Amino acid sequence: MAQTTDPDVLVVGAGAAGLASAIALAQSGFRVLASGSLDLASNGRTVALFEGSLRFLRSLNLWPELRPVAAPIESIEMIDATGSRVPIPRLAFRAADVGLPALGANIETDKLVARLAEIARRTDGIELSSEWLVDIAQGDAHVRATFSSRRSIDTKLIIAADGQRSTVRAKARIGTRRWSYPQAALTALTAHEKPHQDRSIEFHTRNGPCTLVPLKPREGASHRSSLVWMMSAREAERRRALPPDSLAREIGREVDHIFGLMRIDGGTGFFPMMGMQVTRLVARRIALIGEAAHAFPPLAAQGLNLSLRDIAALVDCLAAARRRGADIGAPESLRPYAQARRPDIALRTSGVDVLNRSLLSDSLPVDLLRGLGSLALSNIAPLRRALIMEGILPGEISVRREGALFP
Ligand SMILES: Cc1cc2nc3c(=O)[nH]c(=O)nc-3n(C[C@H](O)[C@H](O)[C@H](O)COP(=O)(O)OP(=O)(O)OC[C@H]3O[C@@H](n4cnc5c(N)ncnc54)[C@H](O)[C@@H]3O)c2cc1C
Structure with a gap:
């Protein structure tokens, strides 16, 4: 909705993180301008959101509108296909292990962004603009965009x-620190012969994981999954150039024909793998969230889940500052956000890095460690439960406080 006065907050970027933050801020009573074009290219990309993220979306009353395009994930299975010299047992994490109906849900990224944009457009307190930010000037009383x-x-x-x-x-x-990996992710939406039974399946290979995640059925395609397949950039380019039938056959072979015959059922995408850390999460009248604040390969589906926790923490801090009568852009209002988010971001960035490098390495000690870890997780139920809870409801206890957006 159009505003006549300057907004309290300008959100730059209308991707999933920007739109979700604009909605959360407006629901907390801030006047928001959200700027940027809507990137709705169908590039075969989806996001698996875990229970903690779904609780956040429910707390904003967004879930009823997202649920129709989301497919539940009831279990996550990991199959070792690295040819490790140490036998690595098949691992399964099930929602039933932690007494939940689902571990999370998978949504096509363009559908998620389109629905969030629709909601933002009709939310009081939000003005959506397709303008592109080119400069900022940080002052004592305000920042000029x-x-x-x-x-x-x-x-x-x-x-x-x-x-x-x-x-x-x-x-x-x-400042940023960036690094790259000798991999790219090939993404695709697929349709297949056999039902996925709400299972997300990761095949761990020496090039990285090849993952199938459940998707909602659609007319003419009853069984669908999204694919994230990590491999060398050269192989990803070669495969992406293949005719759809040949690509579907290569995917089928890689996943051991687990879902029978496959076909490509939408766009495909190509993403070079990199990592990025920032030196600071806040500056004078600036706060970073989402992929402006952290980036890493799409292993273990962490990226947007982490970003939604950024948003929950930031909105909590800004609402607290306003209750104290403080300036929301002042350093003392933003510092608690940076302090709250740094450990989670560092843990996920290094966790994904270690997991990815452990797959790429074919050294015996690394295989031994992976084997022992998997054996312990497949045999020790409390350990498995603790890991599932950390994955789907991270920091649940530390962020559970009165008034927090992330219960
Ligand atoms: C293959 C793959 C699979 C993934 N799977 C998962 C998963 O299963 N679960 C999960 O949680 N995460 C996953 N992720 C990560 C997740 O997709 C991203 O974290 C998320 O989409 C990024 O959202 P964002 O809004 O932070 O950034 P972006 O989507 O990059 O949005 C940034 C927006 O800012 C706009 N913009 C840029 N510059 C300007 C400017 N100057 N002015 C105005 N606008 C500007 C851009 O146009 C864009 O719309 C995956 C990522 C990949 C690559």
């Missing part, structure tokens, strides 16, 4: 949700 249209606005705070190549982050001179 300038768009490619040459329009400028003043606001108390800019939330950078403008992705890995964030303009806001660069203009605020926040």
